Amino acid sequence: MSRTARELAGHLGAELEGDPAALISGVASPESAGSNDLIYVDSAKHVGRAAKSAARCALLGPGIILPGKTQLRVARPKLAFAQAAAWLISAPALVRGVHATAVIAPTARLGPDAAVGPFAVIEEGAEIGQGEQIGAFCYVGRGARVGPRTILHPHVTLYAGAVLGREVVIHAGSVIGGDGFGYVFDGARHWKFPQVGSVEIGDQAEIGCNTCVDRGALDATRIGSGTMIDNLVQVAHNVHVGEHSVIAAQTGISGSSHIGDRAVIGGQVGIADHCRVEAGAIVGAQAGVPTGKTVRPGEVYWGTPARPMSKFKEQYAWLSRLSALGPKLRLLSRTDIAEED
Amino acid sequence: MSRTARELAGHLGAELEGDPAALISGVASPESAGSNDLIYVDSAKHVGRAAKSAARCALLGPGIILPGKTQLRVARPKLAFAQAAAWLISAPALVRGVHATAVIAPTARLGPDAAVGPFAVIEEGAEIGQGEQIGAFCYVGRGARVGPRTILHPHVTLYAGAVLGREVVIHAGSVIGGDGFGYVFDGARHWKFPQVGSVEIGDQAEIGCNTCVDRGALDATRIGSGTMIDNLVQVAHNVHVGEHSVIAAQTGISGSSHIGDRAVIGGQVGIADHCRVEAGAIVGAQAGVPTGKTVRPGEVYWGTPARPMSKFKEQYAWLSRLSALGPKLRLLSRTDIAEED
Amino acid sequence: MSRTARELAGHLGAELEGDPAALISGVASPESAGSNDLIYVDSAKHVGRAAKSAARCALLGPGIILPGKTQLRVARPKLAFAQAAAWLISAPALVRGVHATAVIAPTARLGPDAAVGPFAVIEEGAEIGQGEQIGAFCYVGRGARVGPRTILHPHVTLYAGAVLGREVVIHAGSVIGGDGFGYVFDGARHWKFPQVGSVEIGDQAEIGCNTCVDRGALDATRIGSGTMIDNLVQVAHNVHVGEHSVIAAQTGISGSSHIGDRAVIGGQVGIADHCRVEAGAIVGAQAGVPTGKTVRPGEVYWGTPARPMSKFKEQYAWLSRLSALGPKLRLLSRTDIAEED
Secondary structure, three states: OOEEHHHHHHHHOOEEEOOOOOEEOEEOOOOOOOOOEEEEEOOHHHHHHHHOOOOOEEEEOOOOOOOOOEEEEOOOHHHHHHHHHHHHOOOOOOOOOEOOOOEEOOOOEEOOOOEEOOOOEEOOOOEEOOOOEEOOOOEEOOOOEEOOOOEEOOOOEEOOOOEEOOOOEEOOOOEEEEOOOOEEEOOOOEEEOOOOOEEEEOOOOEEOOOOEEEOOOOOEEEEOOOOEEOOOOEEOOOOEEOOOOEEOOOOEEOOOOEEOOOOEEOOOOEEOOOOEEOOOOEEOOOOEEOOOOEEOOOOEEEOOOOEEHHHHHHHHHHHHHHHHHHHHHHHHOOOOOOOOO | OOEEHHHHHHHHOOEEEOOOOOEEOEEOOOOOOOOOEEEEEOOHHHHHHHHOOOOOEEEEOOOOOOOOOEEEEOOOHHHHHHHHHHHHOOOOOOOOOEOOOOEEOOOOEEOOOOEEOOOOEEOOOOEEOOOOEEOOOOEEOOOOEEOOOOEEOOOOEEOOOOEEOOOOEEOOOOEEEEOOOOEEEOOOOEEEOOOOOEEEEOOOOEEOOOOEEEOOOOOEEEEOOOOEEOOOOEEOOOOEEOOOOEEOOOOEEOOOOEEOOOOEEOOOOEEOOOOEEOOOOEEOOOOEEOOOOEEOOOOEEEOOOOEEHHHHHHHHHHHHHHHHHHHHHHHHOOOOOOOOO | OOEEHHHHHHHHOOEEEOOOOOEEOEEOOOOOOOOOEEEEEOOHHHHHHHHOOOOOEEEEOOOOOOOOOEEEEOOOHHHHHHHHHHHHOOOOOOOOOEOOOOEEOOOOEEOOOOEEOOOOEEOOOOEEOOOOEEOOOOEEOOOOEEOOOOEEOOOOEEOOOOEEOOOOEEOOOOEEEEOOOOEEEOOOOEEEOOOOOEEEEOOOOEEOOOOEEEOOOOOEEEEOOOOEEOOOOEEOOOOEEOOOOEEOOOOEEOOOOEEOOOOEEOOOOEEOOOOEEOOOOEEOOOOEEOOOOEEOOOOEEEOOOOEEHHHHHHHHHHHHHHHHHHHHHHHHOOOOOOOOO
8 A cells, every 4th residue: 555755754753855756655675666665775785776766765774874765764673674664564465355266164163354275274173363364285283273464375274273372474385283293112113102181372473385283292383472483393292482583494493492572593403402592692504502401591502512603702702723733732742643534 | 992091001010000091092192181181201300290180191201200290111101102192192194095096007016905095096007006095296217116104194196117115105395306416417417317216215214304314326215114204304315224224304314324323313414325324323414424424323414514422512612712711812922913804 | 298319318318339320208217117118227246136127118327228128328327217208208187178076266266277175275366386286285366366377286375365386296295385483472472473475486386294384473484496395395484495496304494594596404304593504505304593593505514513524523533532632631630520411
């Protein structure tokens, strides 16, 4: 929808300079913007790109000067840009109505205005909230419950009994509620430990493509409200993730580990079983948090085995120096040290 | 199905103390158990939780005392719990009958009592065993063969010619028999090395969600009977995995590597091409086994490049000491060593 | 199709010795070959296997002697084998015709001879090129465009607006054009940074199973022509990959990183955001390239943080020596150093 610069400035609490009647209907990068697109500049080094843009209106950070544009000055231009996008742009509906090909069990319940795409399957006893959009090829297992205005992109699988909150988004190919991976070896074969728990995903969480969140073994796997999970992530049985945390692509969280609120987990991180990554902690990309480890609130960890970032850096600096330091020390120690391959 | 404590004790070979007529119909954690659920206690530290449980019957390890419950004493309570679950609980059928929407080629053969879910596609010449369950949206390619009582959860893809044994379980979104990743570069472009081999998965194997097992290039990729593979695992062309091995989530096994029987591979492990991980070997999470490496029977490896666990730990201990040791040695070596960043 | 040894030698520029009329109709390994299958031998150590093969014709590298076979001598037997396979074997069509169950929007356009499998969904405004094959359960979003002779295996999802070139192959379960992972935290919640850019995949690219290529945030994510991507790979928003590059399984490339032409990225590599891996560079398996890092043309990097291979090896060699060197140095430094665990 189109808004005037004045309306948008009001919505964002921005200081307006320029044409208050300028219309803004979208967001774009400086290079791809049309005249009615909003751009943002959060660093002086991008002023050149922005000055050449066709956009007439720009969100600017403190101290950024962009002559010739209608300027909306804010403390955090990137944040304001995201907020502006949320206000201006409504994504076209993924699905409209209930497609004739969908297979909906007689005992499944659909809320008002729920939309179901072609070839979706909704099993017995499932509950679909008001205004939900269920994409093509989605599978909603027996007794699964999905809150209002949640969106399932194509090819999402909800195993029986999965519970999703309101305004959740699950991207294509993700699987919620698969069996956890737990076996007991009797010396000859593996016995499957029962995987009969539940999985619950809070409100306004977003889960990327081809991600897997397993059900709990006996109790629940839980993802808190407002938590964002990227593509190809593995969340094992009994894991609890708090609220407003961020988990980047290809990370794996093993059984019974707990992630607190507002934690930031980089890409390809491995968190072993029974760990605690507490509120606001940060785990850097590819780090490996060993079994039972606690990362305390606000700490920053890196490496495998994961350790405080400062310790990782110090150790790595010494490792780097060894090439120069080593030969001298070797002489000094007057010793024959066998080369290891 | 409900069993008495006496029946269950007989089945498990447990020593029974308490009410032999107590009915047991399910398994649960101490907190979530109802009175007819079985719980287990394998460590004295969980006695407190168990004592407060509503469960009337408990599997207990040696020396664990739990007054007020009907007690089934066994050597390995967690194993007995898994065995009890397998005996007590029969998962509700994923699919019943052949759904009217399934597209089954005229030359495909379905065994007696095979069930096919909505929108499944079974191509020419495929063979589906007796009592098999094929979930919604499964794709069984031309000439694929699936053994009796195997279960394909929704959205499984079997490429043409894939062969699965009996009582296999494949979870949602997994792909069996995709092309291996092999190319020959001619200096200007990549030529695809032919990927025309087969893929065979043994009896009672279980494969998690969104896992990929590629077909062989010219010969076969094989997963042995009783082997368990977690979510998001990559098994490349020509890999052989033995029997009763366990491979945790997000691990990747490159072309032509062989994993023996009863091996344990942690999560996010990378095994390069032409490796051998022999029977009973353990590779720790995130380890990277370099090209052509052999891990001998029963060895435990960790790190990248993977090395014996004891060596990894020793090296890591020295790395940790360098921060303290380094500055003194530096002085000692009376040398100016340039800092590396 | 069958060719004579003479025809194949002509096609490959091979030197022929033996029966020019020998028929060749396929390719195989020495062990699995029938008499009309072509085999190749690129190393003297495989001569024994080849000599026992039923195959009558063999591609041989310089200096390899294989008596009793019709021999096609070439400089690079493995390359010639791949080229022979491309010439001899035409994979059976995945799909033929437009299946009655496919749901094709009225405004979607199908090129001549395009084939659409059962239960495929093609949304409004999508364009499907001539001779394309769209597998079962594929989802082609609104306005997506797919070039001629491209093949989508079952369960591929193209989000709205995705653009694929000609003769692309996308394997089962991959998702092209999902939302990028970008949020701005306001201190209480995450605001989604707009993910409204495009995704473009060049001609003759091949993408494995269950791989994810996200759309750009504001601009485009691009994969160049002739680039090969393996299974379970994550390509984030705004990434550009050049032409004829190879990216192995489970690798992740973070936002706005650029990979040049003819780069080789091993398996499970993590490339952080805003990196440049330039033309012909090689990044070894499991390496982690830190934010903003440039790997220059032709360089070989390994480790986390990724560094030149020679430096990695030197550092690792010193780390290995520490176990022997350390205790002596410790004595030498006459210091009590606390053990770290």
